[in-house]
Amino acid sequence: MDIIAKVITLITIKEVSELAQVSQATVSRAINGHATVKEANKIKVFEAIEKLGYTPNTFAKALASKRSDSIGMMVGTLDGPFFGPLMHNAEGIIRDKNRHLIVTSGQESKTKEQDSIQFLQSKQVDGLIIHSDRLSDDELIKIAEKKPALIILNRYIPELSDHCICIDNELGGYLATKYLLDNGHTKVACITGQMSKVDSRERLQGYRNALTESSIPYDANLVIEGRFDHQGNHEVVRRLLDRDNEITAIFCQNDNIALAAYDVCSERQLTVGEDISIIGFDNVNYSQHIRPKLSTVNFPVKEMGIEAARAVIALIEKTDHRFTTKLLPELIIRDSVKKIN
Amino acid sequence: MDIIAKVITLITIKEVSELAQVSQATVSRAINGHATVKEANKIKVFEAIEKLGYTPNTFAKALASKRSDSIGMMVGTLDGPFFGPLMHNAEGIIRDKNRHLIVTSGQESKTKEQDSIQFLQSKQVDGLIIHSDRLSDDELIKIAEKKPALIILNRYIPELSDHCICIDNELGGYLATKYLLDNGHTKVACITGQMSKVDSRERLQGYRNALTESSIPYDANLVIEGRFDHQGNHEVVRRLLDRDNEITAIFCQNDNIALAAYDVCSERQLTVGEDISIIGFDNVNYSQHIRPKLSTVNFPVKEMGIEAARAVIALIEKTDHRFTTKLLPELIIRDSVKKIN
């Protein structure tokens, strides 16, 4: 083990410089593409590197330069249909820019979120992409003060307005509801996510806007609070259906809720897409696997990943690339909504 | 920015040592829990750390100590129902051990897989967990020589036998088929994954074993090659069904394939769980969301993540913790298989 360790770590910039017969400084400059190295020396250096199989020690490099060429990302969980594509797409961009993504998860706990960010800071990431559930606005603002290359996902903080990348939830809610209305439904219910989350409130506002536009009065009876995760939505759907049996369509504020609605409908012998119409929100991967295929509103998570990556790099490099801070959802029409008249 | 940067990086072990009135070495020892520091000094040190808000510079630490306290993991993609839980569960264990997980993805390309591993090596991860699709056994063996704390997932390499964590695919295939047989089916088809993958071959062997046990001759006509991903399985299912219209049950070698089977059955007015029985493999999250709920074989991906994390730490710490190299799949009975007689 000792021997192995030595063998591995043996090749340093010093060996390269000796083989190439230049100074360490020149090697360093050649590697990092500083313009002031003569072509002939560059060649000698790269030949030596090749011959020795040299790879720079990132720690030494980071320590000396105070840069890490890596970007940190904190997501809610490493698992799940939302964060997967987010990480995936961000990583693609970041790699293309010769940087690296280090991902950690907040695990739905405030302490773990703090830990994660602390960890990323300790890795001296040059930039940070954060999707936080638990941290307060103030805490995020504090982080932004320390680390100017910060992007916040899916959350709007006025003080940090140009660091936030969100989707237009209100538009999404409007689109979903309008689609139902356009298909002739007038008794349109809405199952929201937790009202403590802005996403829920914004989507609800979109629902109201669509109603208003069609001159249909808002009926509080048709709106009920569910949860974005899997817990307890079945019961909520049942309660909603018990409240009013003239409901012909439900806007579920995410696909999870729609899933529960599907179940309850089948419980009650209601055929989705026939007896009752359902539209979801998010367009997670399984929404196309359930039958009838779920019509929903696409959450542009892929674009969010890409945009976040570009934005954070722009911030790091201080280029004045303007990035989109508000992404647009769009309607995905499948088979769960029936046209009536 | 300059000022901010200075403020951030200002607090080093030196400041701490001055405030605590001990040497830097003592501070270092206190932080790292070396037993040779007097209690009184420890207290002084930690008070100083607290007061200054000191956090160690990981790069300096790694450079000086040649350890990084982090573990690298390469998965196929950051996205998807399989790798999500894998990363998630591994991270949990690793954090508990005060280490960190750095995840990269191979992106289904050999070059990217190599890049990823190179990157992780350059971060001097103390251990490596690899799920490789594209690297050859030889290449993995070479990696193992350099980095003894290596765990390979879902692949068996004899030379590295105690570094591999796999699932017993043969047992899984047997379980699935036997369940179909036990329910009275005799014309049991099998749609495999790509036969280039050992998973497919092993699962198929399990299928054959179950058949043999029930004295049912193997019929090549009932076996057809599909793909583990989403491409082209519909066509494969159609071809299978055209070959023999007495098939009453299909063992699909993963849930994706089962999904395609569901679709084709509905195309042909066959009710799954009634006219035809289907069993999948993997138990990905959406298998419980489709209707009828899919009976399948659970791939213990969660356990795999946990086991991999424990194993790699054991290897790093050279404790003689024996870990399970072969995980056991088990039957998940839901609604897609009908009992006949």
Add this chain to the structure above:
DNA sequence: GATCTACAAGTAAGCGCTTTCTTTAAATCT
């Protein structure tokens, strides 16, 4: 009381890079 141990703490030499400052060499100008 002198000598030996053992324990704690300090000193300082790196770890492998980057980068400022300096030197050298070549090119340009008068």
Add this chain to the structure above:
DNA sequence: AGATTTAAAGAAAGCGCTTACTTGTAGATC
């Protein structure tokens, strides 16, 4: 040709830690 500017390369001082080695001190031993 000599003075001046410019380009390229080298020397060396860190970056913030760890750790082998050294020193100091108090208790144990005779």
